[in-house]
Amino acid sequence: MEGRATASTPAALPYYVAFSQLLGLTLVAMTGAWLGLYRGGIAWESDLQFNVHPLCMAIGLIFLQGDALLVYRVFRNEAKRTTKVLHGLLHVFALIIALVGLVAVFDYHRKKGYADLYSLHSWCGILVFVLYFVQWLVGFSFFLFPGASFSLRSRYRASHVFFGATIFLLSVGTALLGLKEALLFKLGRAKYSLFEPEGVLANVLGLLLACFGGVVLYILTRPDWKRPSQAEEQALSMDFKTLTEGDSPSSQ
Amino acid sequence: MEGRATASTPAALPYYVAFSQLLGLTLVAMTGAWLGLYRGGIAWESDLQFNVHPLCMAIGLIFLQGDALLVYRVFRNEAKRTTKVLHGLLHVFALIIALVGLVAVFDYHRKKGYADLYSLHSWCGILVFVLYFVQWLVGFSFFLFPGASFSLRSRYRASHVFFGATIFLLSVGTALLGLKEALLFKLGRAKYSLFEPEGVLANVLGLLLACFGGVVLYILTRPDWKRPSQAEEQALSMDFKTLTEGDSPSSQ
Numbered sequence: 223m224e225g226r227a228t229a230s231t232p233a234a235l236p237y238y239v240a241f242s243q244l245l246g247l248t249l250v251a252m253t254g255a256w257l258g259l260y261r262g263g264i265a266w267e268s269d270l271q272f273n274v275h276p277l278c279m280a281i282g283l284i285f286l287q288g289d290a291l292l293v294y295r296v297f298r299n300e301a302k303r304t305t306k307v308l309h310g311l312l313h314v315f316a317l318i319i320a321l322v323g324l325v326a327v328f329d330y331h332r333k334k335g336y337a338d339l340y341s342l343h344s345w346c347g348i349l350v351f352v353l354y355f356v357q358w359l360v361g362f363s364f365f366l367f368p369g370a371s372f373s374l375r376s377r378y379r380a381s382h383v384f385f386g387a388t389i390f391l392l393s394v395g396t397a398l399l400g401l402k403e404a405l406l407f408k409l410g411r412a413k414y415s416l417f418e419p420e421g422v423l424a425n426v427l428g429l430l431l432a433c434f435g436g437v438v439l440y441i442l443t444r445p446d447w448k449r450p451s452q453a454e455e456q457a458l459s460m461d462f463k464t465l466t467e468g469d470s471p472s473s474q
Numbered sequence: 475m476e477g478r479a480t481a482s483t484p485a486a487l488p489y490y491v492a493f494s495q496l497l498g499l500t501l502v503a504m505t506g507a508w509l510g511l512y513r514g515g516i517a518w519e520s521d522l523q524f525n526v527h528p529l530c531m532a533i534g535l536i537f538l539q540g541d542a543l544l545v546y547r548v549f550r551n552e553a554k555r556t557t558k559v560l561h562g563l564l565h566v567f568a569l570i571i572a573l574v575g576l577v578a579v580f581d582y583h584r585k586k587g588y589a590d591l592y593s594l595h596s597w598c599g600i601l602v603f604v605l606y607f608v609q610w611l612v613g614f615s616f617f618l619f620p621g622a623s624f625s626l627r628s629r630y631r632a633s634h635v636f637f638g639a640t641i642f643l644l645s646v647g648t649a650l651l652g653l654k655e656a657l658l659f660k661l662g663r664a665k666y667s668l669f670e671p672e673g674v675l676a677n678v679l680g681l682l683l684a685c686f687g688g689v690v691l692y693i694l695t696r697p698d699w700k701r702p703s704q705a706e707e708q709a710l711s712m713d714f715k716t717l718t719e720g721d722s723p724s725s726q
Contacts (some may be wrong), residue, residue: 337667342654342680349681384695388688395647395684399654402594406658415589428594429601432647436640443636443695 230298230450235441239296242437246285249430253280256427260420271330276400278323283350283393284431286316288438291390294449295441302452310366313358324351343399350396353389357382387442394435398428482550482702487693491548494689498537501682505532508679512672523582528652530575535602535645536683538568540690543642546701547693554704562618565610576603595651602648605641609634639694646687650680 257264257273264273290312297305324347331338339348364370364378405414405424414421441447509516509525516525542564549557576599583590591600616622616630657666657676666673693699 337669340667340669340673342650342657342677345677345681346684380697384692388691391643392684392688395650398594398647398651402651402654403658405594406655407663410662411659415592417589417592421592425594425597429597432598432644436644439640440636445632 232447235295235447238437238441239292242288242292242434242441245430245434245437246288249427249434250277250280250285252423252427252430253277256420256423260423266326269330269334271326271333274326275323275330276404278319278326279393279397279400282316282319282323283354284397284434286312286319287354287390287393288434290316291386291438291442295447298449305449306365310358310362313354313361317354317358320351320354341399341403343396343403346392346396346399350389350393353385353392357385357389361386387439390438391435394431397431401428401431484699487547487699490689490693491544494540494544494686494693497682497686497689498540501679501686502529502532502537504675504679504682505529508672508675512675518578521582521586523578523585526578527575527582528649528656530571530578531645531649531652534568534571534575535606536649536686538564538571539606539642539645540686542568543638543690543694547699550701557701558617562610562614565606565613569606569610572603572606593651593655595648595655598644598648598651602641602645605637605644609637609641613638639691642690643687646683649683653680653683 253276257277261273262270264270264277266274290309293305293309293312297308328338330336339345360378361382364375364382401424405421409418409421505528509529513525514522516522516529518526542561545557545561545564549560580590582588591597612630613634616627616634653676657673661670661673
């Protein structure tokens with residue numbers, strides 16, 4: 223039998239995590255390259271303000287959100303509280319960066335006199351942002367705020383994980399819709415169907431977004447890669463089980 | 475303690491399944507309404523051939539594929555083999571209907587002289603179709619073809635479930651991209667941003683697609699809603715466990 227630290231880090235996990243980071247960094251870099259090469263770069267004043275939106279969303283709501291979900295798989299042998307704080311902090315950074323991206327596009331629309339919130343991308347985007355903010359608030363109150371009981375936390379955990387993964391996947395879907403919208407507004411069917419370099423690059427970026435979503439989901443859902451309970455958590459969990467036997471969801 | 479059949483059907487599951495069916499049927503009906511009201515209806519010959527594509531995909535790769543995934547949750551007390559055959563059959567129907575939808579769009583493009591496979595929607599669509607076909611073939615060889623051993627089936631099961639859910643989610647994402655593409659090709663930014671009725675209807679359809687995906691995923695992943703092993707499967711599983719102890723994935 224191997225030692226505890228080695229035994230609790232599955233052999234293939236680091237490779238999958240490294241692959242997810244490679245995909246995530248490549249998609250952020252490729253978003254930057256797309257905006258730099260074909261959209262004139264980024265600035266807050268001028269027409270380039272729109273470009274702040276896709277870059278912030280790629281960094282915040284895709285890369286950082288995905289990484290925040292992976293924290294419990296990567297830092298599996300750290301104290302639970304440290305991992306929890308890191309998970310919450312990464313989500314805060316993601317939320318702030320996404321907020322900058324949101325302000326950029328509303329401000330740009332206002333300056334240009336464009337309508338707001340008419341497209342499927344914008345509807346999904348607002349939905350993602352509201353759900354993400356609510357999930358963060360509820361997560362904070364249950365898991366970081368000292369008031370919530372062990373029993374409450376335990377009941378809410380499964381919903382938190384499901385909604386977290388769902389909001390992340392909806393973010394990826396919304397990003398795909400936004401990318402498609404930005405392409406079609408500029409190229410139209412005529413140019414897009416000629417395999418213009420910008421169209422091909424954006425299609426590859428779209429596939430990268432989908433792959434990043436898939437790999438994060440795989441790491442997150444593989445049962446034998448879940449974070450093992452630490453000794454003190456196991457003890458608490460046993461106490462809890464003894465106290466609430468017959469009241470657990472599985473006994474329904 | 476209640477009787478076995480009642481105890482093994484969780485109280486809330488039928489309501490969630492009914493809700494998923496309501497969403498699924500509404501999204502198919504709304505796709506039909508969209509094509510009928512704003513796209514002139516459906517026919518194989520003439521310009522209306524394109525419209526066969528979204529309708530077939532909504533029925534096959536969204537509704538039927540989603541329902542095929544739910545079969546093990548709905549028919550939880552039937553013999554495993556019956557449920558398995560139904561799961562495989564629903565996927566075959568979905569695949570055939572999707573193939574008709576695929577032929578329709580390629581045939582339409584050929585007649586109109588349009589380029590093929592230039593858009594992100596088409597790239598994702600081909601990926602979904604190939605993955606779906608391969609998943610079906612591999613699933614059939616492992617689970618329905620009599621040759622595969624219990625041990626092989628057991629090892630492949632988790633991957634089959636993960637890839638099944640992922641392909642379904644990618645299908646939903648691809649449908650959203652296709653909907654957006656069909657809208658922007660016709661309306662452009664100018665009309666879309668005026669909240670034209672077709673745009674609003676298509677946005678609602680998009681949200682329905684995303685919700686159907688979310689509800690199916692919820693039913694599929696809720697741990698206490700998983701299909702309970704039947705008595706004979708449990709016996710086999712125990713034999714298998716005794717035979718292969720130390721070789722199971724969780725002992726890595």
